[in-house]
Amino acid sequence: MAAMNWECSYCGTFTTINDGDSTDDHAMLNLQSKHGAVKLRVFSVxxxxPNxxxxxxxxxxxxxxxxxxRQMQWGSIVHQHRLWPEGKVMPLPVSIPEAIQKTYREAVLVLPVSGAASAALSRRCLQGIVxxxxxxxxxxxxxxxxxxxxVKDKINSQVWDDIQAVRGVGDIGAHMDKNVDVxxxxxxxxxxxxxxLIEELFKVWYIERDRRKEHSSQLKALLDGKRTQQKNAKIAAKVDPDSAAG
Structure with missing residues (x-):
């Protein structure tokens, strides 16, 4: 197989897949079905x-x-399915509560089966995030x-509009219309x-907050280290004034 661009559904890494990273196997299925000559392709990566x-x-x-x-020719795709992982779930930091992560994962996994159920779960996830x-x-x-x-005054106006869309569509997915014929x-x-949008909120709120905290922690550690060096230098100068003068 030729090298191909690929994104990992677990860690989000964009990379190039080579022969050693993947397998591409085929199996012919029973010919008596109404689908005729069909094959199952199992592609694994x-x-x-390394992490x-x-x-x-x-x-x-x-x-x-x-x-x-003599020469096999591929035709149209009858069915395709991601077996593992079941959905493309964004890797999340531990700072996001497990209940929110669980609801998000459920929204992703139920998506191929029911858009309405996924939308309702996204709405629930949004409420948990807020x-x-x-x-x-x-x-x-x-x-x-x-x-x-x-909290409206704490939210960017564009993000606010997007949140209202999630809320509205999620309500439609969660509740039947008063007119049962509609x-x-x-x-x-x-x-x-x-x-x-839920994934974007994870990025701009949680992940960015974690990044800022880590950056602030590194800056504080840098300042503390420099102050310690300065203090030690002053102590050394008092102990050996001739060395300090030289």
Whole structure:
């Protein structure tokens, strides 16, 4: 197999996959089905990142030309499915509470099955993020709209508009319309947009906050170290004034 660009669904590493990192196996399926001549492709990749090395497996069922023909020709894809991991879940820092991480993972994993369910979970995840990140007090918790209004002045206007979209579409996914004859569905592509915003909030709120804390900690350690060196230099100068003068 020729080298190919690839992104790991576990650690998010962008890299180039070579022959040693992947396997590409095929198996012919029973010819008596209405699909005729189809083969199962099992494509697996081991992440080259030494800190990850997770395994990804994709399944593809595809038509091909009749096996009696000399040269096999691939046709249309009948079905494809990510076997492992089940969804592309963004790796998250430990600073994000496990309950929020669990809801996010569920929103991602249920996406191929139900866009409405995924949208409802994204809405729940959004509420958990708002409560945790902005430390909404218990006496202010309840309706998501009221909780958002409580912190509106702390949120960028563009992010605020996007959050309202997640809230609105999530409500549609979670509740039936009052008119039971009207069913407003949320397809997986639409629900994926909501997951995208949740992941963006993880980045601009949690991950960026962690980065700032780490940077501040490094700056403080640098200053403390320099002050210690300065103090030690002064002590040494008092002990050996001739050396300090020289």
């Amino acid at each position: 081991s992440c080259p990142n 990850c090395r997770e395994l990804s497996i994709d399944l593809v069922i595809r038509n091909f030309s009749h096996p009696a023909q 409560r945790d990140y902005f430390e909404i007090p218990q006496n202010r918790r309840g309706d998501l709209g009221a909780e958002l209004s409580f 069913i407003i569905d949320v397809d997986p592509n639409e629900a994926a947009l909501l997951i995208g």
